Amino acid sequence: MRSLLLKAAATTLTLGVVALSARYVAAHLRNPSAPLQPPVVGSATPAPTGGQGSLQLTPAVRATDLPPATSTYVS
Amino acid sequence: MSPEGWRALPGSGVERRSFLAMGSQCHLLGLGLERGRLDWATGRVVEAHRRFSRFVPESELSRFNASGGKWVAISPWLEELLRAALEAYRLSGGLVHAGVLPSMLAIGYTRPLAEGGPTPAAAVMPPPVPPLPELLQVEPGRARLRGGGIDLGGIVKGWLADRLAAVLGENCVVNLGGDLFARGPGPQGEGWPVGVGGTTVLLRDQGAATSGTWRRAWGWGGRRLHHLIDPRTGRPAESDLGEVSVVAERAFAAEVHAKAALLLGRGLAPAYLAGRACAWRLA
Numbered sequence: 205m206r207s208l209l210l211k212a213a214a215t216t217l218t219l220g221v222v223a224l225s226a227r228y229v230a231a232h233l234r235n236p237s238a239p240l241q242p243p244v245v246g247s248a249t250p251a252p253t254g255g256q257g258s259l260q261l262t263p264a265v266r267a268t269d270l271p272p273a274t275s276t277y278v279s
Numbered sequence: 280m281s282p283e284g285w286r287a288l289p290g291s292g293v294e295r296r297s298f299l300a301m302g303s304q305c306h307l308l309g310l311g312l313e314r315g316r317l318d319w320a321t322g323r324v325v326e327a328h329r330r331f332s333r334f335v336p337e338s339e340l341s342r343f344n345a346s347g348g349k350w351v352a353i354s355p356w357l358e359e360l361l362r363a364a365l366e367a368y369r370l371s372g373g374l375v376h377a378g379v380l381p382s383m384l385a386i387g388y389t390r391p392l393a394e395g396g397p398t399p400a401a402a403v404m405p406p407p408v409p410p411l412p413e414l415l416q417v418e419p420g421r422a423r424l425r426g427g428g429i430d431l432g433g434i435v436k437g438w439l440a441d442r443l444a445a446v447l448g449e450n451c452v453v454n455l456g457g458d459l460f461a462r463g464p465g466p467q468g469e470g471w472p473v474g475v476g477g478t479t480v481l482l483r484d485q486g487a488a489t490s491g492t493w494r495r496a497w498g499w500g501g502r503r504l505h506h507l508i509d510p511r512t513g514r515p516a517e518s519d520l521g522e523v524s525v526v527a528e529r530a531f532a533a534e535v536h537a538k539a540a541l542l543l544g545r546g547l548a549p550a551y552l553a554g555r556a557c558a559w560r561l562a
Binding site for chain 1: 293302303304306308436452454456457458459465466467469470471472473474475476477478479480481482485487488489490491493494522524526533549552556557558559560561562
């Protein structure tokens with residue numbers, strides 16, 4: 205009888221924890237648009253211009269329409 | 280327009296020399312240079328290859344790598360370059376590591392790829408590389424290598440481009456295998472027009488470099504191998520970037536930061552380069 209009571213109590217406790225956890229999770233959905241934690245430290249460098257795969261320029265470098273005299277490349 | 284196209288521009292007056300050295304195509308450009316200066320600089324590049332290539336058995340670097348852990352006398356050139364290797368390690372937070380030679384040998388990069396290609400890769404890869412300051416000690420006139428081996432191929436071109444441009448002339452570009460330094464106002468007074476990832480930018484007293492994994496790459500045993508070793512793993516880098524170009528205040532810094540950014544990957548590279556680079560391109 206005592207062992208049966210213990211089993212019932214354990215089962216009840218387990219089911220209770222599962223139910224409470226599910227309720228907590230459902231009430232605290234992760235916001236996918238929330239910023240990463242910890243936040244990325246901002247840079248003192250001015251924001252570069254350009255898109256993915258394009259050249260990111262800071263004010264220290266200026267683009268030109270002149271033909272290149274030479275180029276940087278993988279060697 | 281190609282460099283040849285530039286040379287054809289009327290009145291540019293740019294002297295130009297192109298040649299193969301350090302396993303790469305090199306270009307020297309200048310305006311108002313002293314007579315014979317391009318020949319002199321070409322000779323210095325060839326000499327640097329003979330001194331610092333691990334592929335040349337009698338090079339000073341090869342002798343140093345074979346020194347068996349003893350303190351050995353080194354030339355001022357090698358001393359400066361070994362100090363630069365330690366500086367590259369520091370600047371990159373340990374990512375640009377000249378002590379990865381055992382890993383390069385293990386993947387079969389035992390000879391210039393233009394001279395017969397890689398040799399069979401080892402079945403067991405070496406472990407991650409210890410910190411460079413633990414392997415390499417440099418003092419005035421002497422140095423000691425405590426295990427492993429040094430490969431200077433990752434930094435020597437940018438380092439030499441800075442040094443050569445400083446003495447070649449007041450208005451010149453030294454481009455060694457794509458790692459370059461542009462000194463002076465260029466042909467039109469606004470800087471030297473330099474191609475970086477398909478865009479032309481004006482560089483004045485600035486360096487540029489590109490690092491990538493698609494050249495010096497080969498397949499072995501179903502694996503894709505390349506020469507850019509990640510010291511954190513001792514294996515070819517597994518990055519989601521294939522090529523990184525960087526403009527910085529020196530060619531040496533551009534070369535170091537391009538390699539480090541490539542190892543960091545697309546997620547971390549922009550934060551790393553912000554504040555370190557004047558311009559960059561991730562591809």
